[in-house]
Amino acid sequence: MSDASPTSTSPPGAAPLLRARDLKVHFPIERGVLFKRRIGSVRAVDGISFDVAPGETLGLVGESGCGKSTTARAIIRLVQPTAGSVEFQGVDLATLSSDDMREARQDLQMIFQDPYASLNPRMTVLNIVAEPLRNFGLARGGALLERVCELLELVGLSATWRNRYPHEFSGGQRQRIGVARALALDPSMILCDEPVSALDVSVQAQVVNLLQDLQARLCLTYLFIAHDLAVVRHISDRVAVMYLGRIVEIAPSAEIYAAPRHPYTVALLSAIPIPDPALQRARRRIALHGEIPSPTKEYAGCRFADRCPARIARCAVEDPPFVEYTPGHFAACWVTGPDGLPEGAMDAR
Amino acid sequence: MPDTDSAIDAVAGPSPVDRAPVQGESLWQDAWRRLEKNRMAMVGLVVTIVMSLSAVLAEVISPFDPAVQQRWIGALPPWSRTLSLRNEIRVTKGERPLELEVPQACADVLGDGREHELAFEVQEETVSRVRVVAAGAAIEALHLAVPGSIPTRPDEIVVREGEFFRDAATGARFAFTELAKGGSLPAALGVREGRYVVPLERVGRDAGGAYRVGITFAGDGAVARIVRGSGGAPPDSISLMPAEIADVTLDGERLTHLHILGTDQEGRDSLSRLIFGGRISLLVGVTATLVSLVIGVLYGAIAGYVGGRADNVMMRIVDILYGMPYLFVVILMMVAFGRSIWILFIALGALQWLTMARIVRGQVLSLREKEFVDAAITCGTRGAQILTRHLIPNVLGVVVVYMTLTVPAVILQESFLAFLGLTVEWDGRPLESWGALVNYGREALGGGGEFWWLLLWPSIAMSITLFSLNFLGDGLRDAFDPQQRGRM
Ligand SMILES: Nc1ncnc2c1ncn2[C@@H]1O[C@H](COP(=O)(O)OP(=O)(O)OP(=O)(O)O)[C@@H](O)[C@H]1O
Ligand SMILES: [Mg+2]
Numbered sequence: 134m135s136d137a138s139p140t141s142t143s144p145p146g147a148a149p150l151l152r153a154r155d156l157k158v159h160f161p162i163e164r165g166v167l168f169k170r171r172i173g174s175v176r177a178v179d180g181i182s183f184d185v186a187p188g189e190t191l192g193l194v195g196e197s198g199c200g201k202s203t204t205a206r207a208i209i210r211l212v213q214p215t216a217g218s219v220e221f222q223g224v225d226l227a228t229l230s231s232d233d234m235r236e237a238r239q240d241l242q243m244i245f246q247d248p249y250a251s252l253n254p255r256m257t258v259l260n261i262v263a264e265p266l267r268n269f270g271l272a273r274g275g276a277l278l279e280r281v282c283e284l285l286e287l288v289g290l291s292a293t294w295r296n297r298y299p300h301e302f303s304g305g306q307r308q309r310i311g312v313a314r315a316l317a318l319d320p321s322m323i324l325c326d327e328p329v330s331a332l333d334v335s336v337q338a339q340v341v342n343l344l345q346d347l348q349a350r351l352c353l354t355y356l357f358i359a360h361d362l363a364v365v366r367h368i369s370d371r372v373a374v375m376y377l378g379r380i381v382e383i384a385p386s387a388e389i390y391a392a393p394r395h396p397y398t399v400a401l402l403s404a405i406p407i408p409d410p411a412l413q414r415a416r417r418r419i420a421l422h423g424e425i426p427s428p429t430k431e432y433a434g435c436r437f438a439d440r441c442p443a444r445i446a447r448c449a450v451e452d453p454p455f456v457e458y459t460p461g462h463f464a465a466c467w468v469t470g471p472d473g474l475p476e477g478a479m480d481a482r
Numbered sequence: 483m484p485d486t487d488s489a490i491d492a493v494a495g496p497s498p499v500d501r502a503p504v505q506g507e508s509l510w511q512d513a514w515r516r517l518e519k520n521r522m523a524m525v526g527l528v529v530t531i532v533m534s535l536s537a538v539l540a541e542v543i544s545p546f547d548p549a550v551q552q553r554w555i556g557a558l559p560p561w562s563r564t565l566s567l568r569n570e571i572r573v574t575k576g577e578r579p580l581e582l583e584v585p586q587a588c589a590d591v592l593g594d595g596r597e598h599e600l601a602f603e604v605q606e607e608t609v610s611r612v613r614v615v616a617a618g619a620a621i622e623a624l625h626l627a628v629p630g631s632i633p634t635r636p637d638e639i640v641v642r643e644g645e646f647f648r649d650a651a652t653g654a655r656f657a658f659t660e661l662a663k664g665g666s667l668p669a670a671l672g673v674r675e676g677r678y679v680v681p682l683e684r685v686g687r688d689a690g691g692a693y694r695v696g697i698t699f700a701g702d703g704a705v706a707r708i709v710r711g712s713g714g715a716p717p718d719s720i721s722l723m724p725a726e727i728a729d730v731t732l733d734g735e736r737l738t739h740l741h742i743l744g745t746d747q748e749g750r751d752s753l754s755r756l757i758f759g760g761r762i763s764l765l766v767g768v769t770a771t772l773v774s775l776v777i778g779v780l781y782g783a784i785a786g787y788v789g790g791r792a793d794n795v796m797m798r799i800v801d802i803l804y805g806m807p808y809l810f811v812v813i814l815m816m817v818a819f820g821r822s823i824w825i826l827f828i829a830l831g832a833l834q835w836l837t838m839a840r841i842v843r844g845q846v847l848s849l850r851e852k853e854f855v856d857a858a859i860t861c862g863t864r865g866a867q868i869l870t871r872h873l874i875p876n877v878l879g880v881v882v883v884y885m886t887l888t889v890p891a892v893i894l895q896e897s898f899l900a901f902l903g904l905t906v907e908w909d910g911r912p913l914e915s916w917g918a919l920v921n922y923g924r925e926a927l928g929g930g931g932e933f934w935w936l937l938l939w940p941s942i943a944m945s946i947t948l949f950s951l952n953f954l955g956d957g958l959r960d961a962f963d964p965q966q967r968g969r970m
Contacts, residue, residue: 152627194665209860235862235864238861242856242860242861245856250852250853251857253854253876254876255508255509255875256871259503264871265861266865268863278499279499282499292499292500293504294503296503296504298506298508311857314857317861318861318862
């Protein structure tokens with residue numbers, strides 16, 4: 134990891150809006166009734182670095198439990214990072230006091246994974262969307278109402294629904310309410326933590342389109358988290374693939390789909406259904422075997438080695454460095470070479 | 483971005499604020515709608531409301547004073563009619579002539595050939611008893627006695643000169659001395675208790691045909707007496723007894739009282755006792771629950787919200803208190819601090835809050851992890867407001883459910899204490915809850931079970947109330963249950 138140089142992951146020709154360096158979040162595992170002993174830790178995020186340029190969308194993809202949410206939550210300081218820095222607009226968020234962080238969040242908002250849990254069921258839509266405005270005293274009375282209505286219409290909800298409660302809405306509509314709340318403070322960046330994973334496939338596209346539309350209108354920057362590559366395909370400018378607390382590959386969107394370099398990325402891509410049934414049948418899906426990865430375990434080598442169809446002896450003992458193969462395309466793998474993965478490397482043994 | 487703005491306007495149309503909002507349904511309304519559909523819970527709710535109302539309005543709805551002991555109507559079975567002349571007899575101190583009348587209405591009721599007991603409640607705490615022996619259609623004899631108030635020194639009773647009888651029909655007055663002279667009534671009438679014969683011509687009859695005799699004694703020496711009549715014959719004797727009575731009127735308009743649920747051995751009306759007992763039981767239940775609510779919610783919310791070591795220590799304290807033998811504690815407290823009702827409130831409330839604190843802590847702990855709390859932090863909401871705006875409103879549903887289930891639990895605990903004889907007192911008078919009534923009934927039941935109603939009614943009342951509250955609590959839980967609702 135050490136040779137992942139600070140500037141290496143930024144897209145060409147732009148000063149990053151967000152710059153995460155060697156970010157780590159370890160949760161202690163404790164035992165004991167009154168006096169806790171630390172008996173280990175969950176390395177939910179274990180040293181990741183990436184940049185997000187203004188106006189760009191960085192997709193962050195990985196299977197469940199790999200630390201995507203924790204990454205987003207550490208950036209916005211819902212959890213305290215264990216180590217590393219998160220520079221946002223040139224300020225290191227990781228070291229801000231909680232009051233300063235509160236101010237900083239005006240420009241950095243988040244959309245949550247579960248549209249059912251992310252809205253207080255006892256509050257009306259009006260109060261939910263108005264909450265950030267009230268907190269910072271940005272509007273009151275008629276102006277507040279007007280702003281809330283404007284936000285609701287902006288995310289495609291009728292302002293006449295403002296006195297209804299979250300449970301009266303569908304998942305997609307609820308997610309739109311979450312978007313409206315995130316937009317209320319007029320932020321420059323939004324962390325979207327699997328905003329569509331909990332939604333029906335038919336609704337997913339609508340919400341993704343809405344987010345894209347809003348990005349164009351309001352010059353937003355997104356960190357867009359998803360657990361499969363299909364979802365981030367349309368919206369992302371670049372995609373980072375995460376595995377067990379690490380980023381294993383990061384590349385411009387088109388490239389990662391066309392020429393993946395990390396075996397894990399290849400496996401993820403093989404799981405995307407292809408609309409053409411003939412092609413779908415012809416293609417071989419790479420099934421991952423091996424032990425279910427554990428974030429509590431310490432790894433000497435590559436974390437993916439246990440399950441990797443392409444692994445070589447070195448993988449289990451030495452951590453692969455994050456290497457830039459083509460401009461902006463990084464991967465951490467011992468097997469992959471300048472021309473990508475060797476032919477047949479992914480064939481199951 | 484001018485074109486973007488116009489695009490938004492096109493979507494929004496003319497100012498969205500002006501369009502009337504659709505009124506949403508809050509989770510409270512939603513829960514109520516669910517509750518309404520739950521028949522058992524609604525029955526429970528109605529019964530609970532009725533019970534609460536009867537507890538609040540006990541003075542208004544209870545037919546009798548539950549505390550007044552009238553042994554002569556003791557242990558009457560349910561649906562007994564008693565001939566209480568309470569309210570009909572007015573006795574006041576004074577020097578006016580004593581008039582006692584046997585009303586026709588009284589004769590009508592009493593003339594059924596059985597022996598009746600009439601209760602006379604006399605003011606100034608003097609209680610009299612009338613024994614009516616009615617052999618035929620008419621009254622044969624009335625004994626009006628003043629138990630326990632016969633003076634030990636009968637010579638204190640002095641008959642004044644010049645006092646008189648009054649003939650109710652004619653209005654004529656007879657001087658007492660005159661009466662004594664004319665008949666066999668001794669001149670020293672006032673000196674002793676006894677039976678005296680009144681000459682027939684000296685007894686008046688009123689328009690209704692009732693017999694009237696009037697006797698006046700001086701000072702505190704007072705009278706009760708017998709008017710004897712038989713088959714339309716005028717009374718032939720009076721019995722004189724000293725008491726603190728100077729004036730007795732008996733108008734006989736309301737003579738019968740229905741004791742729907744019977745009376746206890748002290749002659750107290752069972753229904754009235756039940757109503758007032760319910761007041762005590764519910765009061766204890768509700769108050770102790772409120773005590774537990776305040777302590778439990780605060781304690782639990784703080785433990786859950788602060789978390790970490792503070793939470794740990796706070797919950798260990800709860801665990802330790804949980805392990806204490808509560809009954810022992812309550813008994814100790816009542817022995818140490820007296821049988822005040824406040825001690826009971828505090829003792830029972832102080833026990834119940836433990837569970838409340840655990841529940842609230844658990845809720846807050848899980849709510850704290852909910853994404854809407856993260857969202858609130860993200861949009862700049864501060865700690866105190868997170869607690870008041872986001873956590874507490876979401877805990878309230880569970881709290882309401884648990885409260886509804888705590889009230890019956892406390893009622894049961896208090897009954898248990900009362901059953902053990904640990905009744906509380908107020909102003910030196912015992913407050914008899916349903917538990918105390920059950921205990922009384924159990925004692926009265928004895929071996930034969932002849933006074934079964936004394937045990938049955940409080941048991942039924944308590945069971946119905948406990949069932950109702952539990953049904954209501956279960957109904958509320960279902961109504962608030964997110965699982966059942968399938969969303970959230
Ligand atoms: N507060 C916490 N305490 C302890 N462990 C945690 C905590 N939050 C997350 N973890 C652990 O960290 C790991 C990463 O969790 P995270 O929620 O970031 O995964 P994710 O990639 O977002 O998964 P998903 O797709 O299911 O949302 C998991 O193993 C999780 O159990
Ligand atoms: Mg997640």
